[in-house]
Amino acid sequence: MNGTFTVVGIGPGDPELMTLKAVRLISEAQVVAFHAGVRKRSHARRIADSVIPVGVIEEELRYPVTTGTTDHPGGYVGAMADFYEECAARLSAHLDAGRDVVLLAEGDPLFYGSSMYLHDRFKDVYDSAVVPGVPAFAAATAAVSTPLVRQADVLTVLTGTLPEPELARRLADTDGAIIMKLGRTFPAVRSALEQAGRLDGAWYVERASQAEERWLPVAEVDPDSVPYFSLVFVPGDTAQTPSAERMRVGLHDAGPVVEERPAAELLVVGLGPGPDGWLTPETADALAGVDHVVGYGRYVERVPQRAGLTRHASGNTVEVDRARAALDLARAGEKVAVVSGGDAGVFGMASAVFEAAEDPAYADVTIRVLPGLSAVQAVAARAGAPIGADFAVVSLSDRLKPWEVVERRLRAIAEADLVLAIYNPASRSRTGQIATARDVLLEHRKPDTVVVVGRDIGRAEESLTVTTLGDLDPATIDMKCLLIVGATSTRVTRGRVWTPRFVKAGA
Known part of the structure; x- marks a missing residue:
């Protein structure tokens, strides 16, 4: 009979923050496994030291690499994939022999924890369980004794590895925030906090709940002093001005305050x-x-x-x-x-x-x-000068106007022999209208009428296609496209589309 596999959260560092269940399972385990840094003593092993039974089988899972370079042919990802496969093989041998295995996990096992990768491999194979632990951010906020979120505040957990503009955007759009994975990312994290207007009131905590615990305002942190075991938390109070409702005090309303407002x-x-x-x-x-x-x-x-x-x-x-x-x-x-x-x-x-x-x-x-x-200007410039003469602009969306109106306008434009720019030619729910529009235009235009299809113009994935009304394939048109249908006079010269400024009398 196979043994059971249990991932046990042991909290952020203080052994007294281990749960009673965690202590019991570790003390009853036949095999205790734990991760360790490349050249470091296992932090998880140190936390649980006092409750690990004497004589128990210990499996140290030492990382081959953290963030440094590696000569593995698959790079960092390949090295780590092989590492977890090796770990799985080692622990499987115990489980297959009927021995119960406890894997120690710092903080909470499924909150940015390495243990989740072995749990993913074992949960459908062996009798598996997860015991939650106190996450590092809970210990960090307790250290500073500052509320993280109140009432209906939104809490967002972020990683310092996000691109700086994205991190700043997310910080500005939330109430409370936790930022994990600092170390070398700290300068960018600090900059993002400043851009988001959240630097004042943001707290830095390192080694939360441990003997070496340190905390101070983020604005006062020396970037060169930031270790891996650190995080930043941004209280919701820095985004939401404290009020009677949020603070649950001063519930007697003194009435509205009338302020003079600037010109709107x-x-x-x-x-x-x-x-x-x-x-x-x-x-x-x-x-x-x-x-x-x-x-x-x-x-x-x-x-x-x-x-x-x-x-x-x-x-x-x-x-x-x-x-x-x-x-x-x-x-x-x-x-x-x-x-x-x-x-x-x-x-x-x-x-x-x-x-x-x-x-x-x-x-x-x-x-x-x-x-x-405008988008029509951008597409026209990429193509040449197709709107160098009179032109019309129509949206094929019928969300705000009946389709019959769209068809009537398309016929009038075609009869007037105007260059036509088509916005919103298709969407997820409107897939057939561009085909109908093409057919309507063909009632008055020849199949060899020049058509320009611009997709995502100005972006990295932009494309420009010059075709004809007869050869236009509606299946290739989506919501990212803008079409320019030429007039009778529109022509292509050396691959460039243009419409003459002059119109002959009687045309």
């Missing part, structure tokens, strides 16, 4: 189709001066996080609700910008803002729209 203004800006170089200096300056950015998630993410900036991201079909939220902030005296991709006035947020602003409640809010580079 809302900026609506276009970020361009993608590259930072296509962001206008005017827009960049405007974004540097606001305290709130409101928009669709993937556009909000393009605005770099910095101290004092709060980002409000939402889905792709709530434009008017988003506009109202921005107007409410502006009316309250906040400096706010609503962002769109491309130009905000071309199928963007500008129209939605003006729609919401028809409400008399926003009569005192001034709306200022700053132009941006």
